[in-house]
Amino acid sequence: MRSKSLRFQITYRVLLFAVGIMVIGGAVAIWQARNAVEDEVESSINLALQLVKLGFSASPNPNIDATDWISRLSALKQTRHLNIQLQDDSGNLIDIAGGRESSEQDETPPRWFADLVGGDYPKVEYRIETHDNKVLTLVIQANPLDEITEVWGETRAFFLTICLLVLLIFMAVHLVFNKTLQAIETIVDALKLIETGEYRKKLPEFATQEYDSIAGAINHMTDVLERTRQKNRALTQHSLQIQEEERQRLSQELHDELGQSLTAIKVMAATAAHRGADTPKITQSITEICDHLIKVVRSMMQQLHPLILSELGLKATLEDLVEHWAERNPALSVELDCDDAVDTLDHAVTIQLFRVIQECLTNINRHAHASRVTITLAIDPARPGQLAVKVVDDGEGCHIEHVAAGFGLLGMKERIKSLDGEFSFHSRPGAGMTVEASVPIA
Structure with a gap:
């Protein structure tokens, strides 16, 4: 119809x-x-x-x-x-x-x-x-x-x-209606511009209170959209920059570690071919170099993508991550409380949760100067279809506005949003920081 x-x-x-x-x-x-x-x-x-x-x-x-x-x-x-x-x-x-005569003019x-x-x-x-x-x-x-x-x-x-x-x-009614239609047409034109991504054009003030309220709400929405777009653009640029830095670092490590080690192995192999060479010593040196290369390759693979995550699940991967952080930072006590149900999650969900927790530990190590960190992953008792993630540290803390625009928190927020989840963080000076997320697991 x-x-x-x-x-x-x-x-x-x-x-x-x-x-x-x-x-x-x-x-x-x-x-x-x-x-x-x-x-x-x-x-x-x-x-x-x-x-x-x-x-x-x-x-x-x-x-x-x-x-x-x-x-x-x-x-x-x-x-x-x-x-x-x-x-x-x-x-x-x-x-x-004398009767009454009717007037002819009536x-x-x-x-x-x-x-x-x-x-x-x-x-x-x-x-x-x-x-x-x-x-x-x-x-x-x-x-x-x-x-x-x-x-x-x-x-x-x-x-x-x-x-x-x-x-x-x-x-x-016609006059009032014409004025109303003009206001509606102005609002519709503004919404069409917003649809094309033009967020800087603002609606004017209207004499009618209801239309002025709508215009104010739309102007506020465009401001939020513009700020979000700027944040996403900055996050994208930051991600590209990190990607290039990661590639540069990997290229440098491949050049310094693998290139030099392979060159040394090649020289030792050529030396072993001559008569009178100390073959046992050369063999031992090659073995040591190979062991070192294996450690370097494993470290690089761990940084690129933890293979244990695909093989043993999220819980074992987080336990390995905590153990790794304990070795590198003896002064930092990291406690993990992880539900066994996380191992049944989809791989796309587990990799995002792993990166969020990894980023939390990195931020704590760089900025918080904390001595204790508690990581909790459990099914939310109030919401059975949700996995609750919580990372709490006892560090220095800070004002929320100082860290809200940081790329670390913004990246974690985008990861959780990609899973249709909810992300929040709380902090104040001297009281550490709490990062919380809720992800649907149905």
């Missing part, structure tokens, strides 16, 4: 709301107009009837002169909303002069409106006996045309007012 634009949805809802208001308002207006016409006509009929009765009660002779009453009824006939007639006992109408309401507002009104008959014993019938019948004309004008004015208000509301 194709999604509709926000402009269309809001305009559509505003129009539905306006139509609903007009329909409800029209129904209420017609209902009130109908009640008003009915009340007015009923009041006029009752008034005319009361006037007739009052005239009879005020007359000293109940037998009325027809000529006198006809003149009185001529004035009464001018009462609005009524048709007043006299009938004799034969049913013939008696003309009443606007006649539409037939459909008159049908909606009008109704069935009662016809009142009042019998009158004249002085010559004739019986006349006074007929009072409703004629609501004047009242319907008035309510038609009022209803039309009411509808025009509603239409004007709806138009004003629609215009106000």
Whole structure:
């Protein structure tokens, strides 16, 4: 299903709301107009009837002169909303002069409106006996045309007012909506630039508080992304530099150790070919040189990649690493508490964990001046699917902001993140440092 634009949805809802208001308002207006016409006509009929009765009660002779009453009824006939007639006992109408004439300038309401507002009104008959014993019938019948004309004008004015208000509301919504769309378009354009890696362009301040909050959050996000990109770029450059230094160091060791040793073996082999050479001594020297080369090659292989990690697992590799550090640094006590479950981890996970712990020991040896280090790898009891790694030293410690930008911690953090893990460290001057990581092992 194709999604509709926000402009269309809001305009559509505003129009539905306006139509609903007009329909409800029209129904209420017609209902009130109908009640008003009915009340007015009923009041006029009752008034005319009361006037007739009052005239009879005020007359000293109940037998009325027809000529006198006809003149009185001529004035009464001018009462609005009524048709007043006299009938004799034969049913013939008696003309009443002075009737109210409708103004030709009055606007006649539409037939459909008159049908909606009008109704069935009662016809009142009042019998009158004249002085010559004739019986006349006074007929009072409703004629609501004047009242319907008035309510038609009022209803039309009411509808025009509603239409004007709806138009004003629609215009106000349209103006506010245009301003809102401009803000949304600005934010969308900024997000498209962020998608391309342009983090330096900032969103402006908006007059609307909600949009200004969104702009502030996006600007903060771009600042964080820019800082992260700079850190990653620096980390990449540092990694490339370390790689080149490592290659240079290996090349130097190969040249100094292997090259010189192989040259010495070659010279000794050539010397052994001459008569009178001290073969046993030469053989012993070659053997010693070969033993030294074996140690050099093993050391280089250990630095490049610990083969024991693939053969015996992470726990044995860490125990070998701790033993190696104990030999090189007798003043540093390293304790290892490692769960046997680490040997079941994937090789990609174990090599990263090994490098993190190796980097921790290197940093402690270089900067912390610690005397005791505790390394713990165990399944987190609070989170069974997570392996908790913790390295604690009792060194000098430092302020977090002094080490947060260091490449060692940044490299460890990236290694843990590559495993979908969580990395954190805590330190303060004189209280050592704690490095913690949590890695999923499911």
